[in-house]
Amino acid sequence: MNIDMIRAAAERLSGHARRTPFLNSPFIDDIAGRRVWVKPECLQHTGSFKFRGAWSALSAMDDAQRSGGVVAFSSGNHAQGVAYAAKLHGVAAVIVMPSDSPALKIANTRAFGAEVILYDRETENREEIGADLSAKRGLTLIKPFDEPQVIAGQGTCGLEIAEQAAQAGVTKADVIVCCGGGGLTSGIALALEAEAPGLRARPAEPEGFDDVARSLRSGGIERNNRSAGNICDAILTPQPGDITFPILHRLCGPGLVVSEHDVLAAMGHAFNRLKVVAEPGGAAALAAALFRQDEIDGEDVIVTISGGNVDAPMFQRALETL
Amino acid sequence: MNIDMIRAAAERLSGHARRTPFLNSPFIDDIAGRRVWVKPECLQHTGSFKFRGAWSALSAMDDAQRSGGVVAFSSGNHAQGVAYAAKLHGVAAVIVMPSDSPALKIANTRAFGAEVILYDRETENREEIGADLSAKRGLTLIKPFDEPQVIAGQGTCGLEIAEQAAQAGVTKADVIVCCGGGGLTSGIALALEAEAPGLRARPAEPEGFDDVARSLRSGGIERNNRSAGNICDAILTPQPGDITFPILHRLCGPGLVVSEHDVLAAMGHAFNRLKVVAEPGGAAALAAALFRQDEIDGEDVIVTISGGNVDAPMFQRALETL
Numbered sequence: 001m002n003i004d005m006i007r008a009a010a011e012r013l014s015g016h017a018r019r020t021p022f023l024n025s026p027f028i029d030d031i032a033g034r035r036v037w038v039k040p041e042c043l044q045h046t047g048s049f050k051f052r053g054a055w056s057a058l059s060a061m062d063d064a065q066r067s068g069g070v071v072a073f074s075s076g077n078h079a080q081g082v083a084y085a086a087k088l089h090g091v092a093a094v095i096v097m098p099s100d101s102p103a104l105k106i107a108n109t110r111a112f113g114a115e116v117i118l119y120d121r122e123t124e125n126r127e128e129i130g131a132d133l134s135a136k137r138g139l140t141l142i143k144p145f146d147e148p149q150v151i152a153g154q155g156t157c158g159l160e161i162a163e164q165a166a167q168a169g170v171t172k173a174d175v176i177v178c179c180g181g182g183g184l185t186s187g188i189a190l191a192l193e194a195e196a197p198g199l200r201a202r203p204a205e206p207e208g209f210d211d212v213a214r215s216l217r218s219g220g221i222e223r224n225n226r227s228a229g230n231i232c233d234a235i236l237t238p239q240p241g242d243i244t245f246p247i248l249h250r251l252c253g254p255g256l257v258v259s260e261h262d263v264l265a266a267m268g269h270a271f272n273r274l275k276v277v278a279e280p281g282g283a284a285a286l287a288a289a290l291f292r293q294d295e296i297d298g299e300d301v302i303v304t305i306s307g308g309n310v311d312a313p314m315f316q317r318a319l320e321t322l
Numbered sequence: 323m324n325i326d327m328i329r330a331a332a333e334r335l336s337g338h339a340r341r342t343p344f345l346n347s348p349f350i351d352d353i354a355g356r357r358v359w360v361k362p363e364c365l366q367h368t369g370s371f372k373f374r375g376a377w378s379a380l381s382a383m384d385d386a387q388r389s390g391g392v393v394a395f396s397s398g399n400h401a402q403g404v405a406y407a408a409k410l411h412g413v414a415a416v417i418v419m420p421s422d423s424p425a426l427k428i429a430n431t432r433a434f435g436a437e438v439i440l441y442d443r444e445t446e447n448r449e450e451i452g453a454d455l456s457a458k459r460g461l462t463l464i465k466p467f468d469e470p471q472v473i474a475g476q477g478t479c480g481l482e483i484a485e486q487a488a489q490a491g492v493t494k495a496d497v498i499v500c501c502g503g504g505g506l507t508s509g510i511a512l513a514l515e516a517e518a519p520g521l522r523a524r525p526a527e528p529e530g531f532d533d534v535a536r537s538l539r540s541g542g543i544e545r546n547n548r549s550a551g552n553i554c555d556a557i558l559t560p561q562p563g564d565i566t567f568p569i570l571h572r573l574c575g576p577g578l579v580v581s582e583h584d585v586l587a588a589m590g591h592a593f594n595r596l597k598v599v600a601e602p603g604g605a606a607a608l609a610a611a612l613f614r615q616d617e618i619d620g621e622d623v624i625v626t627i628s629g630g631n632v633d634a635p636m637f638q639r640a641l642e643t644l
Contacts, residue, residue: 018343019343021342021343023365027430027433042597047597271634275362275364276365276598277598277599316638319634319637319638322634
């Protein structure tokens with residue numbers, strides 16, 4: 001896992017993934033007490049950065065492997081990223097989703113052209129279903145984060161941040177990244193190390209799911225006690241990955257931990273001031289910039305808005321914070 | 323008023339206005355029955371394209387004129403554009419706004435450092451108030467649309483559309499533009515004439531405020547019967563301008579007229595599928611692409627989302643259409 005893989009992924013993604021803009025607002029700056037630069041990956045295809053990693057993984061396969069089709073486990077952003085990237089590559093995708101997933105997410109994944117296989121969380125094991133599918137149908141598994149070509153794809157977001165920060169005159173700043181398993185955070189950290197050494201990645205996580213922040217402190221992989229029960233559904237991963245954690249440990253600054261209320265308020269400010277739609281897990285980094293400002297140094301801070309796949313009732317809760 | 327003025331404005335805006343992206347979604351395409359490309363000017367500074375025209379006008383003034391300060395009358399977006407562009411130029415701005423403007427627009431205009439003077443849309447004439455202030459206080463009036471340097475600034479959006487459409491492989495399409503007085507529409511039309519002759523501008527307006535559509539049909543300037551009473555506050559202009567109309571008449575295809583319900587539904591789809599915040603007047607063109615598809619030809623259509631300055635209660639109405 002190295003910068004050359006990220007640069008190669010950037011070439012494969014060129015003309016396929018969107019180069020998302022670099023936004024700011026004087027009103028956001030006022031709240032945060034410093035200049036805040038926002039990388040809105042909610043504007044990426046499928047509404048999250050996950051399209052980058054999915055495209056990277058699919059485009060890195062040889063023809064024989066790719067034409068056999070791919071499989072992924074996810075009920076969320078990785079599912080949509082893999083389904084759409086596979087559709088654009090003209091190959092079959094099977095997404096294994098829990099049968100109690102929201103109907104809209106199942107419908108969206110199918111609308112991106114994927115075959116959805118539902119399983120019962122209580123009685124079935126998704127790894128067994130996947131292994132069975134892989135063996136019987138020759139599908140290649142695309143893991144959500146602990147997979148080098150996926151990390152390389154997410155790292156292309158970091159290459160863009162390095163360029164856009166330089167254009168904005170920002171040479172020294174923390175780059176706060178919404179963090180689940182650490183695919184986006186580790187990819188960005190590697191890109192910044194090579195292209196913008198004055199910029200330092202820092203993970204943002206929800207309260208109660210701060211496995212990465214604790215792992216960075218202890219120096220070893222720590223797990224969360226719970227697997228659900230927070231609005232930031234996109235980043236509720238049990239623990240950092242075996243590939244991502246050593247990168248995070250070597251390159252990242254301390255983790256930032258945010259409350260559900262602060263996440264909703266950050267979604268409201270993104271609506272009001274940046275005119276973009278952030279989902280709860282995608283607003284964690286902005287929440288940290290706005291409401292954990294004492295834990296941040298410097299005149300500038302950069303944040304990712306990693307996704308915007310939120311349903312209307314949850315977004316209404318964010319609007320009510322305004 | 324010509325393409326050279328737009329190109330000169332693009333040079334003055336470079337590094338100051340944002341180059342907004344070019345978005346699309348397969349879900350939006352399915353509804354519209356063709357490929358839909360979206361130019362989200364809601365992501366421009368101050369949340370609308372108006373920053374382009376304001377920066378163009380201010381940057382075109384000589385030092386003596388600019389340092390005397392500026393005045394503008396506006397329902398909100400031109401107000402914010404002028405206020406922020408004036409602040410960035412370090413000069414005073416007085417903004418004359420209707421008293422029924424969205425609270426966010428009035429608050430923002432004040433927050434950008436401008437002096438705000440409110441008037442009653444039904445009983446007072448904003449042109450007279452503006453002319454009076456200009457005479458008494460030596461301020462230079464920046465008209466919202468019927469002003470060559472403002473049209474030149476808005477036209478820079480058209481230069482970007484021409485480039486981005488070519489990159490997307492789109493050489494022939496209607497470009498539907500949310501239209502009030504016609505500043506953005508005429509600027510885009512002039513830019514397309516020079517840079518992308520296969521692209522044709524078409525105005526989109528709300529029902530009951532279709533002065534431009536009627537004027538294009540009759541060949542002369544037609545007025546609206548009402549001046550208020552539609553959610554599309556940003557584009558409720560009494561009639562096309564003396565400078566904009568001849569350009570619109572020479573270059574535009576037929577106008578498209580949309581209902582308030584369709585505008586709210588378009589805002590909902592922009593939230594759900596594009597992850598951007600559109601205000602009612604800014605969603606008129608997308609509403610036309612989605613719900614007036616029989617009046618559009620071709621495999622592709624391009625639309626502007628011209629602004630995103632909407633209060634939470636109105637946005638909630640849009641979410642309820644989903």
